[in-house]
Amino acid sequence: MNRKLLIAAGLLTMLLASAATETQAGDPYAQYQVWSHNFSMDRPWHGGYYAQQTGQPTAMVVPPTVGMRQTYSWGVSQNLMQPIHHQFGRSANSPGAASRGAFRPTPWPHRSHTDQFGYYYVRGPW
Template identity: 70%
Template sequence: MIRRIVLAAGLIATLGGLMQNEAAATDPYAVTQVWNHNYAMDRPWHGPYYHQSYGQPTALVVPPTVSMRQSLSWGVSQNLMHPVHHQFGRSANSPGAARRGRFHATPNWPSHTDQFGVYYVRGPW
């Protein structure tokens, strides 16, 4: 009798786990999309540096399937992977930028790729 109860409880737990995995497998990017949306609502798409040629931060539009970017550093290795959260909407016009004084210029001897004022933003298509 106890064996049957333990066997039934194990079967129910296994089936419950399979059903949860099946439900999560239907849309694996749903959690990522919600995270990206919430992050983009609270934070700007650019960093503290402006691009030398334009005097403002510049968006490098990448395909909408891109999820990660790599930043490189000179000297002691600080190569990092960062998620790409921001995405332009379909009705996005040319984004405005703040005055030049609000951002830092690229240093004379840059030590990191984040100091060039080019920021990844996923495209709307």
């Protein structure tokens, strides 16, 4: 009797696990897309530094399927993987981020982080 109960509990567990994966199998990135959309609605696509060639933050357009970026910094364990939230729409043109004096230059000689170069990743349109 105990063996039958154990087999029935195992089958019930497998049935519940397969039902849970079928409901989530529709779009595995749906929650990430909602989170990225909400994040990009109230935060700018750029940081506080400008690229030296343009005098404004510069968008580095990456394929729309890219989700993460690597940032590097001086020091131990300051290299990070961060998500790319912002994405251009199909009708996006290239307006400037703000006036030229609104951003800081790249610190010299202490360039301590890749975010200080004024180039920021933005995913391309779908």
